[in-house]
Amino acid sequence: MMRSEKYICVFLVILLMTLAAQAGTIRGTIDYEGPIPRLKPIKMDADPICHAKHEGPVASESLVLGEGQTMANVFVRVKNPKKKIYETPNEPVVVSQKGCIYSPHVFGVMVDQPVKFLNEDGTLHNVHAMCKTNKEFNMAMPKFRKVATRTFTEAEDMFLIKCDVHPWMGAWISVMTHPFFATTGKEGTYEIKDLPPGEYEIEVWHEKLKTLARKVKISAEDDIQVADFTFQHPSLKKKVTE
Ligand SMILES: [Cu+2]
Structure with a gap:
């Protein structure tokens, strides 16, 4: 040198x-x-597959306290x-559909960062993103479709992702232009x-x-x-x- x-x-x-x-x-x-x-x-009685995945009652997600x-x-x-322009991470945010619940229930993702949806349930789910700035989509995930990846191309404040098959399923997502965000456990x-x-x-x-x-x-x-x-x-x- x-x-x-x-x-x-x-x-x-x-x-x-x-x-x-x-x-x-x-x-x-x-x-x-x-x-x-x-x-x-x-x-979850409406879908016996979902119901069978839990031993006892499943707590509501609308107020979860420690x-x-x-x-x-x-x-x-x-x-x-x-x-300024912040770099978009290549690694995806992983959202599982397990026991007919989305996990995480609330999360942020950066613009163009992949969101990987997993169907771990062996039953039909669909991922219905109720976004307004981004293009709304409704993606079926039959039991054999275990992984599907989507990205959001525009910044957008909190919107709901829901499953039209299981009305209790919901996750909240915020699409961010920067990395300064977090979700509490x-x-x-x-x-x-x-x-x-x-x-x-x-x-x-x-x-x-x-x-x-x-x-x-x-x-x-x-x-x-x-x-x-x-x-x-x-x-x-x-x-x-x-
Ligand atoms: Cu579902």
């Missing part, structure tokens, strides 16, 4: 280390406050990242990494309780900011505003 090439290599390494050091992180926990509604279990009323299935995103936590310094608006979305937002500032040098959110039962909100 020539001397000048060595200098260039050293310079690039230092530059990369500097860029990495300036990436901040926003993390937090989402929880729920208020009375927990008694949600009816999902009835210990301490932490919330699952909350989509967290940065609303105003720096405007039952422990209610999220983490969004690699954010350059700046002021960000963090929005959290839940299918029933809608959205909350707040501003978070990332300063330079490995800043870690915590942004927790609490969704309230609508009855509590009324008390506050009255």
